[in-house]
Structures are given as C-alpha cells and as structure tokens.
Amino acid sequence: MSVLTDTLSLGNGVQIPQIGFGTWQIPDGPETYDSVRTALDAGYRHIDTAAAYGNEASVGRAVRDSGVPRDEIFITTKLRAEIKDAAGARAAFERSIQTLDLGVIDLYLIHAPWPWTAIGSDHRAGNIEVWKVFEELYDAKKVRSIGVSNFDVADLESLGSETDITPHANQIRWFIGNTQPETTAWCAEHGVLVEGYSPLATGKLLDDERLSALAEKYGVSVAQLSIRYLLEHGVLPLPKSVTPERIRANGELDFDIAPDDVATLDALSNTVD
Structure with a gap:
C-alpha cells in the first residue's frame, strides 16, 4: 500500500482512496485525458470530476484506456448546482x-446548496427533493455512496x-x-467524511514564506506540505495539476508532520483568503 492507495472509510463502510x-478547471479533451492518465500511471486511484466541469467524457475515456481494473478506481462526479x-x-x-x-458511480455529490449564480440563496426544499432522488439511486445500487459539496x-x-441517509461525504474548500x-x-460528529478541494488555495499558499521554511525542514515542497496537512486532520485532499511532474509530486506524501508543526499550521487557520 502507498499513501495514494491507503483508504478512509465513508459512513456506510465504503473505502475511498x-x-x-x-479535475476542476481542466478542459475536456487532451488536457483532461492526459492528466488523468498521468495520475493513474502515478498510482492515484481516486478521480474527482463533475458535470459542471464539462470533462466527464475525457475522464471516462482515460480510465477505460488506463489498463487499471475499474473496480480499483474510485470515481466521484457531481450533480450541477443549478438542478x-x-x-x-x-x-x-x-x-x-x-x-x-x-458503470456504477462510486460517489455522487450535490455540487452546491445553491446555484453558482445565486450563492447563499435558499434552496433547502429543492435540496431535500434532490437528496431523495440520491437516496433512490443509492438504494438501487446505481451509486456506491452519496454526498454533498459546499x-x-x-x-x-x-x-x-x-x-x-446522512451524506457520506461533504466536499468543501479546505x-x-x-x-x-x-x-x-459537525461532519466529524455525524460521521461525514470531509473532502478538501483547493488544498493549495488555488496556488496562493505556494509563495508563503512561513510554509516555505517549514517545508524545507521536511525536505518537501510547500505543495506537498500543504496536501499532507489535510491528511493529518483526516481530511481527504483533492490536488489538481496538469503538469506531470507536479501530479506525481503531489502524491508523494510518505512523511508525517510533527504534532508541534501541525499546531503551528493550525494557528494560521482562517488567515488565508
């Protein structure tokens, strides 16, 4: 086993790498296809996409062409937030x-509680209506697990x-x-796995001098330190890149951050936009 294939448990017992x-913001076509193939070749076994990303077709083709058995790959996709x-x-x-x-989707998420054009608007009734459909899909074994995002x-x-059914996962910016x-x-108390997207703050963390000094101590990059930080908190990171070297490096996380250093990073919480 490696850090890329070690698993966490969802609330229903399903194991998730x-x-x-x-694959957010990776265009459909060669960029998505090549990135997913590179990730699978590097040992990733969990691919995250969404209808809104517009790249499901290329994700699917890359998985089918990879030579990795389908049952060894965990696939997440999401319902458009507007629905x-x-x-x-x-x-x-x-x-x-x-x-x-x-075939069967491993994790299906409501992409957001509101349409992206109306962030913060009240769609509680609609979310309940949609979630009941998700429960139907789950009961019919068309999906292995269901969850939400944002x-x-x-x-x-x-x-x-x-x-x-309590959501099995909540994918949030973390x-x-x-x-x-x-x-x-709340998620920890109710057995909901937190998945963290944008673990590098869409690149904003990479130039932080405080993180650079700590990363140097461990002989790793700021990106590796930042992604590992999520694992130290039991949060599932979803790093994204289209650069083969970075895709591989983002999965090279076989080190632990000492508790004192985790506490130092915790003290920076909610100081980065």
Whole structure:
C-alpha cells in the first residue's frame, strides 16, 4: 500500500482512496485525458470530476484506456448546482452515467446548496427533493455512496430534517488558513467524511514564506506540505495539476508532520483568503 492507495472509510463502510485527483478547471479533451492518465500511471486511484466541469467524457475515456481494473478506481462526479428538482436530478444522473461510461458511480455529490449564480440563496426544499432522488439511486445500487459539496452546518441540518441517509461525504474548500472549523466539526460528529478541494488555495499558499521554511525542514515542497496537512486532520485532499511532474509530486506524501508543526499550521487557520 502507498499513501495514494491507503483508504478512509465513508459512513456506510465504503473505502475511498485517501487522496483524490481533482479535475476542476481542466478542459475536456487532451488536457483532461492526459492528466488523468498521468495520475493513474502515478498510482492515484481516486478521480474527482463533475458535470459542471464539462470533462466527464475525457475522464471516462482515460480510465477505460488506463489498463487499471475499474473496480480499483474510485470515481466521484457531481450533480450541477443549478438542478434542484427530482426530474432534473434523475435526468442529469443518466447523462453523467452515459457520459462517463464507467458503470456504477462510486460517489455522487450535490455540487452546491445553491446555484453558482445565486450563492447563499435558499434552496433547502429543492435540496431535500434532490437528496431523495440520491437516496433512490443509492438504494438501487446505481451509486456506491452519496454526498454533498459546499454545504455548511445549516445546509446539512436542513437536509437531515426530512431525509433518511446522512451524506457520506461533504466536499468543501479546505486548506491551511481556511479549515471551516464549524462545518468540519459537525461532519466529524455525524460521521461525514470531509473532502478538501483547493488544498493549495488555488496556488496562493505556494509563495508563503512561513510554509516555505517549514517545508524545507521536511525536505518537501510547500505543495506537498500543504496536501499532507489535510491528511493529518483526516481530511481527504483533492490536488489538481496538469503538469506531470507536479501530479506525481503531489502524491508523494510518505512523511508525517510533527504534532508541534501541525499546531503551528493550525494557528494560521482562517488567515488565508
């Protein structure tokens, strides 16, 4: 086993590789295909995509062409954030299944509690309607696990008020300096795995002198230190890159951050935008 194939447990017992390769902002076509193939060749076994990324087709083709058995790869995709009704959710799921062409989806997420054009607007009723479709898909074994993304505590509690299954995962923006403590604590209390996207703060952490000094102590890059930090907190990181060398390096995390240094990084929490 390696750091890329070690797993965490979702609330339903499904094992999920503890590091995912993110494909946000990678265009469909050769860039996505080549990046996913590089990640799989480097040992990643967890690929994260979404209908909104527009690259499900290339992700699916890369997985099929990789030579890695399908049952060894964990695939996550997401329902578009704008869809808040049952009929729309069912149709969108079928589109994703057909576009990916990988059979059962391992983790299916509601991409956000509100449309991206109306962040913060109230769609609690729509989320409950959609979640009931997710429960149907789960019960029918069309997906192995279901979850949400960008949900805060109020969103999560609203969802749970009228549904049966607690989300197995919540994928949120999580990195050194922005650890969403309230949401993270709620998820821990309720057995919801936190997945952290943008673990490098979309690159903003890479020039931080405080992190550079600590990374040097461990003989690693700032990126490696930042991604490892999530693992130290039991948060599943989703690093993304299109550069082969960085894709490989982002998965080379076979080191531990000492508790004192984790505490130092914790003290930076919520100081990075």
